[in-house]
Amino acid sequence: MFLSNLSIKRPIFATVMMLALVTLGIFSYRRLPIDMYPDVEIPVLSIVTKFPGASPETVEREVTKRIEEAVNPIPGVKHVISVSRESVSQVVVEFNLEVRINEASQEARAKVNTIRGDLPQAIEEPIIQKLDVSAIPAVSLAVRSDRLSPRDLTTLVEKKVKRRFENLSGVGKVDLVGESKREVNVLIDPNRLEALKMGVDEVISGLQAENVNTPLGRLNREASEFTLRIAGKPEEVEGFKTMVIGQRLGRPVTLGEVAEVQDGMEEQRSLALVNGIPAVSMNILKQSGANTVAVVERVKKEIQRLQPELPPGTRVEVVRDASTFIRDSVKDVQETIVIGAILTVLIVFCFLNSWRSTVITGLTLPISVISSFIVMNFMGMTLNVMTLMALSLAIGLLIDDAIVVRENIVRHLEKGEDHFTAAREGTSEIGLAVLATTLSVVAVFVPVAYMKGIMGRFFFQFGITVAFAVLVSLFVSFTLDPMLSSRWVDPDIERQGKRNVVARGLDVFNRWFDRTADRYRSLIAWALDHRKTAFLITTLAFLGGLFLFGTLQNEFFPKFDAGEFQINMKTAPDASIEESRDRLAAVLTAFKKIPEIKHTYATIGAGDTGTVRDVGLYVKLKEKKERRRSQEQVQEAVRKALKDLPGILPSILEAGRMDDRKPLLVSIRGDDLNLLKKYAAELKRKMYTIPGIVDLDVTLEQDIPEYRLIVDRERAVDVGVNSGQIVRTLGALVGGQAVTTYEDEDGDAVNVRVRLPVALREDVSQIEQLDLSAQKQGVGPVLVPLGNLVRYERQTTPSEINRQGLSREVVVSANLDKLALGTAVERVKKATEDLKMAPGYRIIFAGETEHMEESFGYMAEALILAILFVYLILAAQFESFIDPLAIMLSLPLSLVGMAGMLVLTRDTVNMMSLIGLILLMGLVTKNAILLVDYTKVLRSRGMERREAIITAGRTRLRPIMMTTLAMIFGMLPLALALGAGSEMRAPMARAVIGGLITSTFLTLLVVPVVYSLLDDLGGWVRRKWGKEENQ
Incomplete structure (x- = not known):
């Protein structure tokens, strides 16, 4: 050559x-940078719109549906999924992989701007951004102090610590959790307002008019120019008390007369706790395309630089580090490469x-x-x-x-x-x-x-x-x-x-192998003399492999021990943040009985769409070698510990998943919420009876209690009050309204919020006693009791409303315990065969099931193409369309060992084992090629066919066994699954090793037989074709 x-x-x-x-x-x-997985950009957009105070149904009707209808016609849209929660709408638009996300984002922004006038005026501007499906925090930090108050600690984190990390290369976003922001609280005294016959709107407008720093113009004198500015904003919080907000009885009324002014904090809507101890935490997300390990390394170096600059008693600590598992996994694979290479070389040394x-x-x-x-x-x-x-x-x-x-x-x-x-x-x-x-x-x-x-x-x-x-x-x-x-x-x-001890030992091995090769020569001769028997043995082995393959369960990806997991919990529908914290405390107390847990990091109300009922708990386990139980066993212990705790609905998830959903998702789609609830309850009941399906949850199962105020419009018109005035007044008094700002010592703006004291907004009966200010013709300003204009009803509303494909849906989700996803889906389908639903309602398996079915289909296409390409290459080499068939017969024989090995190791059919199957299609042909190729070489030199087949088998046995054992021992470290996350990779190596073992032995037996049969067939065809041509 x-x-x-x-x-x-x-x-x-x-x-x-x-x-x-x-x-x-x-x-x-x-x-080359280090990362866990390839950086794959999946085109997904998130549109988050906040609608303060709105119920989930109102959010769905007024915001979510309109945005869905606007973005759905965009070319390339694959799915439109939304969730409407209290005060928040989130619409997620998933595009086909070929779509350019930047262009799609611009078009979505244009579509939303087009309908902006149709959306409620009270909403905040929709936030449209690319959604990184792998956008879990690269690292989470907790800032704690023994000396600073929660408010001062939050100020320090916001003004100094957070900004330092935001400026680091590769950092995309820093989310604060558990902060206690400074706020000027103006707590209205309704009795004082009533005495002065003032309304809340007067207080707000007066405060806004007084608290101004406005340029008035310029003064010019010869060569000089001066700016004239009115300085109406107070330098101290106490200055708000003396602000004049109106006139009554010919005298000015100050803010201090009708309200208590406090230099306080915002109402806390989120908490962060490390091992149950409060902290201000920062979840640092990397930019799309940035390297996780590099970002975490920069963050850790910045912590070392920042720590000496912080006040005494203040410390920054890492509570979650995504790079640790990445480094461990990469290190494990690198070690398997080295060990596999050493074992492979030793095999070569033994034979050569x-x-x-x-x-x-x-x-x-x-x-x-x-x-x-x-x-x-x-x-x-x-x-x-x-x-x-x-x-x-x-x-x-x-x-x-x-x-x-x-x-x-x-x-x-x-x-x-x-x-x-x-x-x-x-x-x-x-x-x-x-x-x-x-x-x-x-x-x-x-x-x-x-x-x-x-x-x-x-x-x-x-x-x-x-x-x-x-x-x-x-x-x-x-x-x-x-x-x-x-x-x-x-x-x-x-x-x-001279020959040393090792050499003499290898001589003994090689003499044994030569004797084995002679026995194989005899085996080939026997197989050629008993071709039907040899073929029958191979056929029975293949049928046995098919039977074993049919017994295997299937799932998307195998589970692995990451040494960490996430628990998402929902507390009672009417739970306050204090109640959620108490429920969390009970969980952490139960965890003290589980020795494998190293530390915990909990959040309440985290994220753009989180509420005070949403509790996230990250659990870090001790090193694998320091604990007796695997992660799966620890999760089972956690599940048992949480089972009897009241007031929580827990979901245990693998840390680092691409989404926060469970693996088994069953969606029922339709329009009527009551029917969806009914069908979901029946579906959940049926799924409860299936062993292995655990942690069942239904999206419409928890309703939030609420009071609905119904305005008597006739009475309102009589006294000169409209619904808008009622909304503005109650919104300010109950919900609180940030009406202006106060500039702190550093020149940063601090919200000034007007609202009722907590003690006066605990019950709806207190709201009825509030007064509204109205202008009555001929009389002037009068106060009207709110109870005269409205009545209230206690009702419930869904905690969230899910939609997909422009239709409502209820999702029943579950975890799986010792049950593969494919098997679970089949059992759920069987259990729901008799579930009767109204026309237009349907059950759909979503999430991981959808991805699995789609990916398995693509994998089947890849397998068919691989087999076709191999055949074409062999046909080109041998200049024959028949000879390659003898080699191709070795392909199905690999299924026998693959199925047997997966059954033996209790693995499933998943993406990794299927990749191993495709790899086998290329590997098992190598042995058959060596046999057939050398047989043809010998025949071309004049050797008789039978002798050529036997000689080729005897001669090529050594390289065949060398290559097969080299591949097996090279993959052995990977198959043993000893390192971090190796359980996910092991099925691929096990499938290949099992397939190689049986395919090699069956190939050595059946390929010579099939080659001779095909050669006879070719000779018969040539003879028959020759006779026809002669005729």
């Missing part, structure tokens, strides 16, 4: 090429019985692995679990070509050829077969790399990395391997020197 001949003739050229690859690879490696041959062959590994970093850097990849897992799985593959080439060269040397001739002829003889086997492996990974859907984006880097590394190994095998074989004389082959 040209490359091998050139390398033998010009060894410096081959050496320089290898050095260039290694140099570029090392340079590229230093530039020569350290020089082992070195020549083993050099392929580091060169191929290091060279793969070149394409990773060029294509903007990262060192993540997917790319490193690709290299880990490819360890056995990378040395395959070198093994086959070197073994053939050694065989020629043992026949008496000189080193140059053996290197040239040995490589040339096996070259096309090695090329075909390598291209077969590449062919199965091209469809994986270009698979459609979200998973296709995630596996793109995996497929490209394997394909490039394998091609580099082929290049090394055709250049460096023959060059070193021709120049580096192996004393073992020339029988020079």
